Every structure is written in structure tokens, then in C-alpha cells.
Amino acid sequence: MDSEDVNSKLKGDGNKSSKDMIFRADKIDLKSLDAQLERHLSQVWSKNNTATKRPKEVWEIDLAKLDLRYVVANGAYGIVYRGTYDSQDVAVKVLDWGEDGVATSAEAAALRASFKQEVAVWHKLHHPNVTKFVGASMGTSNLKIPLQNPTNGAQDSLPSRACCVVVEFVPGGTLKQYLIRNRRKKLAYKIVVQIALDLSRGLSYLHSKKIVHRDVKTENMLLDGNQNLKIADFGVARVEALNPSDMTGETGTLGYMAPEVLDGKPYNRRCDVYSFGICLWEIYCCDMPYPDLSFADVTSAVVRQNLRPEIPRCCPSGLANIMKKCWDGNPDKRPEMEEVVRMLEALDTSKGGGMIPEDQPKGCFCFAPTRGP
Structure with missing residues (x-):
């Protein structure tokens, strides 16, 4: 039996059933069959691997x-x-x-x-x-x-x-840590305004990109070696919904959350403006808002009693007004972040003021021993 006969037998004969077929092992090219099988398996593996492998995202790293x-x-x-x-x-x-x-x-x-x-x-x-x-x-x-x-x-x-x-990597740590370190001696007014400007400019940029951060707090802000602030942690950030009712739920951190967020109502980028107002107070005071209140107490008081942090008597009126505008209970009355940037830029810090007079490294006595509201 020649090789053609073998191939014919291997392929089968339409006139014979498989049980009638006879093969001579010494005439079958096993090496060739192994090579064919290996090519076939390789093609199958390659096909399956290609089918299951997802395309690489533009942001994926090595x-x-x-x-x-x-x-x-x-x-x-x-x-x-x-x-x-x-x-x-x-x-x-x-x-x-x-x-x-x-x-x-x-x-x-x-x-x-x-x-x-x-x-x-x-x-x-x-x-x-x-x-x-x-x-x-x-x-x-x-x-x-x-x-x-x-x-x-x-x-x-x-x-x-x-x-x-x-x-x-931003080496200066969080803004929260920086404020805690300065809790007793406070920050110079010009430093307060500069940090606030960095934060407001960053938020204004995000809002211009239709992005709502939703967890604006001093713990999510980082400082580099030159005290420049950088917004971090976009774990709950999302593109702003065209329909505000699509953005609901208590997302954020106690003390910084806007009334509409606490109350489970629809919200938009103005919730970040409210949180910025609380951060501005915290930057100025180097203190924590509502340190002794529970979540339920803060939620009820902020939503129903219009509770806000107490602004010290020494706070310059221009800065105090920005705080009040930002944390207004009505989201529609709060300014856009780009407007907040302009208001902060208009403040005069050349003469000092605020918690620390330029010629005195002392803290402020506006707060009683028990601080906050």
C-alpha cells in the first residue's frame, strides 16, 4: 500500500464504513501527523487567547x-x-x-x-x-x-x-495633617488665602470639566514641598449628571456634606462649593467643625437648623463673607467656584490680619477653651 492509499484510508472512503478500514502502521507518517496536530492546537490556543484578551486601555501601565x-x-x-x-x-x-x-x-x-x-x-x-x-x-x-x-x-x-x-508622589502630606500641626499657633492670613486659592482653582478646573468631586475635605488635599495644594482621591468623583435627580445618595464625609446631600436630595457641583466653604473655615481656624456632634446630630442640625461652624470675631469680613456664601443652605444661591476664585483674588493680604498679626507669632484668643459651635 503506497502513501496515497494511506492518505485515502485516513480520509475515509465514502463506500466503506470506518470499521471496514485497514491501516498499516509502518506506512503512516506519525511525525507529519504530530506536526499537523501541533499546528492545529497552536491555532486553536491563539484564537481562544485573542478572543479572551481584552484591548489595552490608554491609561494602563507596565x-x-x-x-x-x-x-x-x-x-x-x-x-x-x-x-x-x-x-x-x-x-x-x-x-x-x-x-x-x-x-x-x-x-x-x-x-x-x-x-x-x-x-x-x-x-x-x-x-x-x-x-x-x-x-x-x-x-x-x-x-x-x-x-x-x-x-x-x-x-x-x-x-x-x-x-x-x-x-x-506629593511629599508634604495632607492638608488636614498640616492644619493639625498648626492648630495652636494658626496660619498667617496670606497663607490661608493662598491655600484657599489653590483649592478653589483646582475645584473650578474640575467643574469646568463637568466633574463633581463629591468628597471635598482637607484630608483629600495634598501639599507639596512648596506648600502648593493638589486635589487628590477621586474615589467618588463622577461626571456631573445632566439630570440632578440622577445624582443622589449620601456621598461625602460628615461635617463637609451639603444639606441637600445629607437629606438625600438631588444635587450638583454646588455640593462641592458647600464643602469648600467648610474647608475654608477649617483652613482659617486650623480646627475641626462639629467635633463633639454625632452623625445624626450634625445631619439634623445642618439640614433643619442651618447649623454652620462658628466664624471667629477676628476673621476678616471679606473671607467670612465667602464662607457664608459658599455654605448657603440654598444651592442656587451659592457661587460657582470660578466666582469664588475671583473673590479670593480680590482679598488684600498685604496688611496681614486674621488669627496671627504680622508682628506677633501668637495664636488667636477668639475661641473659648471649648472650641467650635
């Missing part, structure tokens, strides 16, 4: 270039590390969606969707008062995580479904 060093902060859904990316100092927010059994699959999916939303917002932003976005990854299977309590110098790694976002 994890091989990312080196994590140590923990900077811990949050509800992840850890912030300091590290380097391609020789640049960066902060890395690593998010584990509780897929170890803590969160349901639906909750994990929702968190991952929020992550993509955060990244989609952040990678398009370019402003000196907004933290610079470097990149992100939807999977950290190749990301080596330093152990917090290493015993043998080993490294750990997160599940492949975890995510990370990489931004510029």
Missing part, C-alpha cells in the same frame, strides 16, 4: 516598571504605597475588592466599575492643583507587594483581580 517601597496610608478598600515608576516618585493606591470572601461578587464588580470610573476621570486631567495621574492597572498579578511585617524578606502579591492606580 507593571514591570513599578517598584513599591513602603505603606503610606490605609483606606477602606486598599492601601497606598510610596514607590517609583520608571524612575519617577509615585504614590500607588492598591485596591483589593474583598474577593477573599468579604464582599459579594456583585459588590466587587461595583467597586471595580467605580475604579474604572475614577481612572477615566483622572487620566484626562491636567492642572497644577490636581494630583498628576501616571497610570493604572486592572490586574496586579505581576505586582509584588511588600509585606508589612516581613519575616524573611519575602514579598507578597495580590490576587490578579485587584487593581492599582499610580499618581505623582
Whole structure:
């Protein structure tokens, strides 16, 4: 039987059933068949791999270039590390969606969707008062995580479904930490206004891009080595809805949340303006609003009794008026952030004033020993 006969037998004969076919093993080219099978399997694997591999996002980074060093902060859904990316100092927010059994699959999916939303917002932003976005990854299977309590110098790694976002490292810490350090001696008036201007300019930029931050607070603001402020943490930021009723829910932090947000009513970018007003008071006073009130007490008092932080008697009237306008109970009466920028720019800080007279390094005595409302 020649090779043609063998091939004919292998392909089958329409006049014979398979049980009637006879093969001579010494005439079958097994090496050739193995090569054909290998090519076939390779094509199938390649096809399946291509079908399942998602397209790379424009913001995705090369994890091989990312080196994590140590923990900077811990949050509800992840850890912030300091590290380097391609020789640049960066902060890395690593998010584990509780897929170890803590969160349901639906909750994990929702968190991952929020992550993509955060990244989609952040990678398009370019402003000196907004933290610079470097990149992100939807999977950290190749990301080596330093152990917090290493015993043998080993490294750990997160599940492949975890995510990370990489931004510029801002070395000065949070604005909240800076204000706490200055709680007793306070800040010079010109520094108060400069910090407020940085924050207002950053928020005005975000609003111009139709972005509502929704969690404006001093803890989410960072200071660089020259005391320039940069807005950070876009975990709850979102593109402003055309219909305000599409934006509801208590999103934000107690003490900074606008009445309409606390009350579960529709809101828009003016909720950020309210939060800015509270931040402005905090920057001036280096103190916390409503330190002794519970969530329920603050919610009820802010919404129904128009509770606001007490403005010290020494506060210049121009700055006090900006606070009051920003935290007006009626969102429609609050100014736009671009208008707030203009009002702050118009303030005269050349003669000092406020908590610290230019020639005296003393604190302010406007507050009684028990501060706040």
C-alpha cells in the first residue's frame, strides 16, 4: 500500500464504513501527523487567547516598571504605597475588592466599575492643583507587594483581580495633617488665602470639566514641598449628571456634606462649593467643625437648623463673607467656584490680619477653651 492509499484510508472512503478500514502502521507518517496536530492546537490556543484578551486601555501601565517601597496610608478598600515608576516618585493606591470572601461578587464588580470610573476621570486631567495621574492597572498579578511585617524578606502579591492606580508622589502630606500641626499657633492670613486659592482653582478646573468631586475635605488635599495644594482621591468623583435627580445618595464625609446631600436630595457641583466653604473655615481656624456632634446630630442640625461652624470675631469680613456664601443652605444661591476664585483674588493680604498679626507669632484668643459651635 503506497502513501496515497494511506492518505485515502485516513480520509475515509465514502463506500466503506470506518470499521471496514485497514491501516498499516509502518506506512503512516506519525511525525507529519504530530506536526499537523501541533499546528492545529497552536491555532486553536491563539484564537481562544485573542478572543479572551481584552484591548489595552490608554491609561494602563507596565507593571514591570513599578517598584513599591513602603505603606503610606490605609483606606477602606486598599492601601497606598510610596514607590517609583520608571524612575519617577509615585504614590500607588492598591485596591483589593474583598474577593477573599468579604464582599459579594456583585459588590466587587461595583467597586471595580467605580475604579474604572475614577481612572477615566483622572487620566484626562491636567492642572497644577490636581494630583498628576501616571497610570493604572486592572490586574496586579505581576505586582509584588511588600509585606508589612516581613519575616524573611519575602514579598507578597495580590490576587490578579485587584487593581492599582499610580499618581505623582506629593511629599508634604495632607492638608488636614498640616492644619493639625498648626492648630495652636494658626496660619498667617496670606497663607490661608493662598491655600484657599489653590483649592478653589483646582475645584473650578474640575467643574469646568463637568466633574463633581463629591468628597471635598482637607484630608483629600495634598501639599507639596512648596506648600502648593493638589486635589487628590477621586474615589467618588463622577461626571456631573445632566439630570440632578440622577445624582443622589449620601456621598461625602460628615461635617463637609451639603444639606441637600445629607437629606438625600438631588444635587450638583454646588455640593462641592458647600464643602469648600467648610474647608475654608477649617483652613482659617486650623480646627475641626462639629467635633463633639454625632452623625445624626450634625445631619439634623445642618439640614433643619442651618447649623454652620462658628466664624471667629477676628476673621476678616471679606473671607467670612465667602464662607457664608459658599455654605448657603440654598444651592442656587451659592457661587460657582470660578466666582469664588475671583473673590479670593480680590482679598488684600498685604496688611496681614486674621488669627496671627504680622508682628506677633501668637495664636488667636477668639475661641473659648471649648472650641467650635
